[in-house]
Amino acid sequence: MATAEQSLREAAELAAAFATAQTASKVEAIAAALAGAFKAGNKVLICGNGGSLADSIHFAEELTGRFRADRKALPAIAIAEPGHLTCVANDYGFDQVFSRGVEALGASGDVLIVLTTSGKSANIVRAVAAAKSKRMTTVALLGKDGGPLRGVCDHEIIAPGPTSDRIQELHMLVLHILVERVESLLGF
Numbered sequence: 001m002a003t004a005e006q007s008l009r010e011a012a013e014l015a016a017a018f019a020t021a022q023t024a025s026k027v028e029a030i031a032a033a034l035a036g037a038f039k040a041g042n043k044v045l046i047c048g049n050g051g052s053l054a055d056s057i058h059f060a061e062e063l064t065g066r067f068r069a070d071r072k073a074l075p076a077i078a079i080a081e082p083g084h085l086t087c088v089a090n091d092y093g094f095d096q097v098f099s100r101g102v103e104a105l106g107a108s109g110d111v112l113i114v115l116t117t118s119g120k121s122a123n124i125v126r127a128v129a130a131a132k133s134k135r136m137t138t139v140a141l142l143g144k145d146g147g148p149l150r151g152v153c154d155h156e157i158i159a160p161g162p163t164s165d166r167i168q169e170l171h172m173l174v175l176h177i178l179v180e181r182v183e184s185l186l187g188f
Contacts, residue, residue, distance in 0.1 A: 011169060014161050018170050023157060027174060030155045031181035033137050037111045038186060043075035045106055045136075047098040047127055048115030051168050053080055055115055059175045067179045071188035077105055079127075098127035108135040115171055116140070117164040119147025128152060141174060143167030 002010070034044060044063065046056035056078040063076035079085075079101035088097045102112060112131035116124045119142045128149060131138050138153035140146075144167070146158045159170035 011166060014159075014166055014170065015173065017160055018173075026155065026157050027177055028181065030139050030157075031178050031185060033139070033155065034111055034178065034182050035185035037109060037137065038074055038182070040109055042107070042109040042111070043077065043105075044111045044113060045077050045079055045102060045131075046113045046115070047079040047101065047124065049121055049123070051164065052115035052117065052171070053078070055168060055172055055175065056080060056113075058172070059113070059179070062176070062179045063182075067176075067183060069183075069188070071183060074182070074186075079105070095122040095126055098123045099130040102127050102130040102134065102136070106131055106134050106136050109137075110134075111137045111139060113139040113141065114149070114153070115168075116147070116149065117143035117159075117161075117167040117171075119144070119149035125149060141171045143171075 037044065046059055047053065048056045057080050060076040060078040063074040079098050084101060085097050088100045092100065106112065112127060114124045114127055119140070125148055128138050140149050140153040140156040142149060142156060142158045143161055143164065146156065150156065150158070157174055159167045161167040161170065
């Protein structure tokens with residue numbers, strides 16, 4: 001069992017290894033895609049399982065509410081409504097909970113962001129396919145080797161880390177930077 005100091009050191013080392021010009025360039029490209037969608041009157045949908053779903057909700061509220069300062073609300077929806085998730089899981093199967101949300105809420109020009117530490121979740125893979133069929137921009141925040149989603153989305157970032165929690169910490173770092181950059185690109 002790691003000590004708190006060891007865990008902090010591990011997290012800091014992963015963040016330092018992640019903080020490259022290549023990662024920054026990918027974040028900037030995603031921020032530009034989001035800002036462009038918002039300028040065009042489109043929205044962002046976000047989904048993930050477990051802790052990644054919680055991170056999806058957090059990201060959506062940073063856009064619809066506020067981040068560091070007051071500004072116009074930005075249209076973002078986490079596909080996380082319990083009635084939708086349980087209805088679709090019961091009637092169609094858990095592998096369709098996010099794709100049905102994309103089908104219902106997504107439109108051409110919108111952006112779908114998926115969070116998955118493995119890239120293997122069938123419901124996330126199906127959500128990306130649904131978004132592509134609607135001509136949405138797709139963004140994947142992945143972990144480990146990226147799984148079956150590696151190379152599938154328009155934009156992807158693969159966070160290093162031995163465990164889901166460390167990968168999710170880096171995903172949240174990216175999400176916060178995205179809000180910061182989008183606000184800047186939109187002139188807030």
